[in-house]
Amino acid sequence: MCALALKDIRKTYGDASAVDDVSIDFPQGQLTALLGPSGCGKTTLLRMIAGLEVPTAGTITLGGRDITRLPAHRRKFGMVFQSFALFPHLSVRENIGYALTIAGTSKAEVVARADKLLDLVQLQGFGDRRIGQLSGGQRQRVAIARALAQEPEVFLLDEPMSALDAKLREEMQVELRLLQQRLGITTIVVTHDQREAMTMADRIIVMSKGRVEQSGSPQEIYQWPATGFVAGFIGRANFMEGLADNGNIRVGDVLLALAEPANFINGASVQLACRPEAIRLGAADTGNMVKGTITFIRDLGPVRDFHLDTPLGKLVVEQGADQGRDVRLGETVALTLPPEALRIYPRSTALPPMEMAAE
Amino acid sequence: MTVAHDLAFGPTGPTRATELPTGVSAGRVGRAVQGVLWAVVLAFCLVPLILVVVISFGHKVEGAGWEWALTLENYQRFIVGANWPAESTSLYLGQLYWSMRYAVVASLLAVVTALPFTYLMTRQSRRAQAVWLVFLLATLSLSEVFIVMGWDIILSNNSGLPMLFAASGLTDWLKETGWFDVLRDWGLANPRNVKFKPSEVATVLTLSYLVWPYAVILLYPALSRLDPSLAEAARTMGARPWTVARTVILPSVRLPLIGTTLLLFVFLLGAYVAITVFADPSQHTTAVSVYEHVRGSTLNAPFGAAQSVILLITATAFLVIGQRLTRKSPGAQ
Numbered sequence: 001m002c003a004l005a006l007k008d009i010r011k012t013y014g015d016a017s018a019v020d021d022v023s024i025d026f027p028q029g030q031l032t033a034l035l036g037p038s039g040c041g042k043t044t045l046l047r048m049i050a051g052l053e054v055p056t057a058g059t060i061t062l063g064g065r066d067i068t069r070l071p072a073h074r075r076k077f078g079m080v081f082q083s084f085a086l087f088p089h090l091s092v093r094e095n096i097g098y099a100l101t102i103a104g105t106s107k108a109e110v111v112a113r114a115d116k117l118l119d120l121v122q123l124q125g126f127g128d129r130r131i132g133q134l135s136g137g138q139r140q141r142v143a144i145a146r147a148l149a150q151e152p153e154v155f156l157l158d159e160p161m162s163a164l165d166a167k168l169r170e171e172m173q174v175e176l177r178l179l180q181q182r183l184g185i186t187t188i189v190v191t192h193d194q195r196e197a198m199t200m201a202d203r204i205i206v207m208s209k210g211r212v213e214q215s216g217s218p219q220e221i222y223q224w225p226a227t228g229f230v231a232g233f234i235g236r237a238n239f240m241e242g243l244a245d246n247g248n249i250r251v252g253d254v255l256l257a258l259a260e261p262a263n264f265i266n267g268a269s270v271q272l273a274c275r276p277e278a279i280r281l282g283a284a285d286t287g288n289m290v291k292g293t294i295t296f297i298r299d300l301g302p303v304r305d306f307h308l309d310t311p312l313g314k315l316v317v318e319q320g321a322d323q324g325r326d327v328r329l330g331e332t333v334a335l336t337l338p339p340e341a342l343r344i345y346p347r348s349t350a351l352p353p354m355e356m357a358a359e
Numbered sequence: 360m361t362v363a364h365d366l367a368f369g370p371t372g373p374t375r376a377t378e379l380p381t382g383v384s385a386g387r388v389g390r391a392v393q394g395v396l397w398a399v400v401l402a403f404c405l406v407p408l409i410l411v412v413v414i415s416f417g418h419k420v421e422g423a424g425w426e427w428a429l430t431l432e433n434y435q436r437f438i439v440g441a442n443w444p445a446e447s448t449s450l451y452l453g454q455l456y457w458s459m460r461y462a463v464v465a466s467l468l469a470v471v472t473a474l475p476f477t478y479l480m481t482r483q484s485r486r487a488q489a490v491w492l493v494f495l496l497a498t499l500s501l502s503e504v505f506i507v508m509g510w511d512i513i514l515s516n517n518s519g520l521p522m523l524f525a526a527s528g529l530t531d532w533l534k535e536t537g538w539f540d541v542l543r544d545w546g547l548a549n550p551r552n553v554k555f556k557p558s559e560v561a562t563v564l565t566l567s568y569l570v571w572p573y574a575v576i577l578l579y580p581a582l583s584r585l586d587p588s589l590a591e592a593a594r595t596m597g598a599r600p601w602t603v604a605r606t607v608i609l610p611s612v613r614l615p616l617i618g619t620t621l622l623l624f625v626f627l628l629g630a631y632v633a634i635t636v637f638a639d640p641s642q643h644t645t646a647v648s649v650y651e652h653v654r655g656s657t658l659n660a661p662f663g664a665a666q667s668v669i670l671l672i673t674a675t676a677f678l679v680i681g682q683r684l685t686r687k688s689p690g691a692q
Contacts, residue, residue: 052591072594073602085592089610099596102606150596 003028003186004049004154009058011044011210018044019055020210026154031180031187033197036207037233042190043158045207049188050156051075062153078147079156084139084163086131092118092142093127099150117145120179137168144176148183155180155187161196173199194234198222206230228345231273238279238315240272241347249344251312256288259340269347276305276318278341281327283334288342293332308335415668417661425661433665451648455669458628458644461559465566466623470616472567473574474582478608480575481583492579495572503569507632510565514555514637521553562637566630570623577622581615614685621681625674645670 004026011019019041026032034042047053049060051072060068067075076099086095094101096117097110105113111127118124121141126134134142140160147155160176161169177200180187191197197204198218205215206229214226225231232239242251247261249272256272264270283289292308292315304324306317317335327333418428432441440448480491513519524530530552533539542548546558555561589611593603609616631646638644645666652663 050591050595052594072591073597073599075595076597077595079592079595081588081592083586083588085586085588087589087593087607087611089613098593098598098606102593102596102598102602146592146596156595 003063004188005061006045006049007059007061009045009048009060010056011041011048011053012056017210019048022058022207022210022212024205024212024215026186026188027203028186029184030202031177031189031200033201033204034188034190034207035194035197035204035233036192036213038192040207041210042192042207046079046156046158046188046190049154050077050079076150076152077154077156078150078152080140080143080147080158080160082159082162084143086139086142086146088131090131091127092123092129092131092134095131095142096127096146096149098146103150113149114145117149120148121145136164137172140164140172144179148185153186155185157187157189159190159192161191161193169196170199176200198234204234206233208233225273225343228271228273231343231345236276236316236318237273238276240274240312242270242272242344244268244270249342254288254290254311256312256337256342257339258342258344262344264344264346271345271347273343273345274315274337274341276316277303278338279315279317280336280338281306281317281319281324281333282336284336284338287336287338289334289336291332291334294327294329297327297329308333310335312337411664411667414661415664417664419659419661425659428661433662434669436662437665437669451645451666454643454645454648455673457638457642458646458670459673461562461566461630461634461638461644462624462627465563465627466570466620468563469567469571469574469623470578470620473571473578474612474616477575477578477582481579481585482587488583492576495575498572503630503632506569507565507636510561510568510633511556511636514561516552516554516556520555525552557637557639557642559638559642562633562642565633565637566627569630569633570626573626574619574623577619578612578615581612585611617681617685621678624677628670628674 006022006024006026009019009022010017022041022045024032034045036042044053048055051067051070051074055068058068059066062075087098090098093111093114096114097105100110100113115124115127118127121144123138123141123145126138126142131139131142140163143160144157147157157176161172164172173196180200189197189200201218203215204218204221206213206221208229214221214230216224221230221234225234225237228239231237240251242249242256244250244262244264244266245255246266248258249256249262249270251272262270280287290310290312292310294306295309295314296305296307298305298307299321302321303318304321306319306324306327308315308317315335413427414425415433416429416431417425418430418432419425435441435443437451440446440450480488483491514521516522521530524533530539533542533553539548539553542553543550545560547553547555547560585608589607590603593607598606629646630644631650634644634647649663649666649670651657652659652666
């Protein structure tokens, strides 16, 4: 069942277009992550869902009802802001009870509900504290509890982890995901962090320049990036330029075989992407074998990155810590690119934001 | 290792040695600057203030100047009149009452109207905000006399708004609808036409007009620092625009709001030109009376000084009360 649906949503500011013809269905009870680099229109999209911005064109429906022009205070979608936007003049309990208080709920009921929500976010006994006395992580929990207080039909989070430090961020991602699954609430999270999206989301929607690049489960997106942009933005990838050659791809002088013949006319310019962990050091019976010289070894503990100069260009290979122990800097080794690990995209697609994008 | 150690730390010795005298001289210069600052404060603020306080205990010689003394007659005159206990008058207390009344109403009016304006201003683009601020700062360069003169012309009975009212038929319309009698009750009309001078309304409006740019400039920093997502968060929780203003924006700027009102209030206690031009003589203020006694026909400096001291005490009392109010506030950061 579909809770919330966007159809042909467009938002322009003067000549600049922030969101361009976006149509997304948000299934009931699922967590969807809107993922993309800054300026890709993901926050604008979330704000239109919340009712804080009005789309230039298109419709937003909730359970079949058109809510495109319904103001934010009548949608009452709980929203967690990047800055948390907690009211400094109110206590923790008053913050959480805000929605109920202004709706005229009795004081006793507000207190009871706020305390129940404080339990839910594991902040028992913090009700009388002031916002200024809380740490970043506690503030985030209060912001989440406050957004959930009105039992919203849709739960929105705008970069909820950006104000937390790296370690706490990972913990809160897991915790938020568990909470969302327990409540079964339709949730939309805006993030630029692919690890955050992959930790929490049932479904990831990758956006770039106001458009949807790809939507799918985290694994689908990681394994089968639909475009070169997605391959570069989610995880890391080695990119190579090549030409279609009878179902194979020619990169420089090397002919690479694919799992399925490429659907390009001969001579078409294509882009190849291959995950660093999909390439194996050493020769194999099947697969595309090339030789390369080790230029750098990066030992990260659980895994090791090998940087190589090859006829295909510079490649990065990621191996488990127990593999390739005998390989030395400057040595020439064989490496195998399995045909099923190669992804090809037409050359026309935009180049990834950065080569070998960091995690 | 020790050699390297010595080499590495060697240069610090001489450096420290040369630092010592400069440090001492810096301390001397600092003390000298501080001394000069204190001298300036003493000469230009404290000494005149003490002089006023001392003079306020002086004695006025009938038909001549005044002489040093230690008498409470000036304060007695202010509170119960010169001929007490034979007869008593509340003339001067009444003037103090009008001082406070004008200052309270005008400062509140200025803050209440400047708040929504400033809030909307902070939601504009950076450029628009800069233009507004420059404009408002520029209006501060107009002197009180100049502004009062302008309003004097606008409100004068023969050439200003009342003339326009009569010529445009608005006066007749007011008479037909019965509003004219209401205006007469408020002291804003004579039997023939509306009149705005002298009136309390004109006085208060001019006073709040005088301080309005200050109100905007004082409120601007607090409102521009206000996180716009606070209001948005309230909206997503079902708050209508008015509820957002009442429950989020007003409480967030409570302290600057009180501070601004107090500052404008104290500023307006000393207003002189606008009062003499727009207020009825029976509703003149302590500030006007001070001027009349010090510079006017009576030449009674001790009594003028006593009134100044009382005005100063009033202002201080309000500032202290304001301080208490803001300190007790639960929302204080």
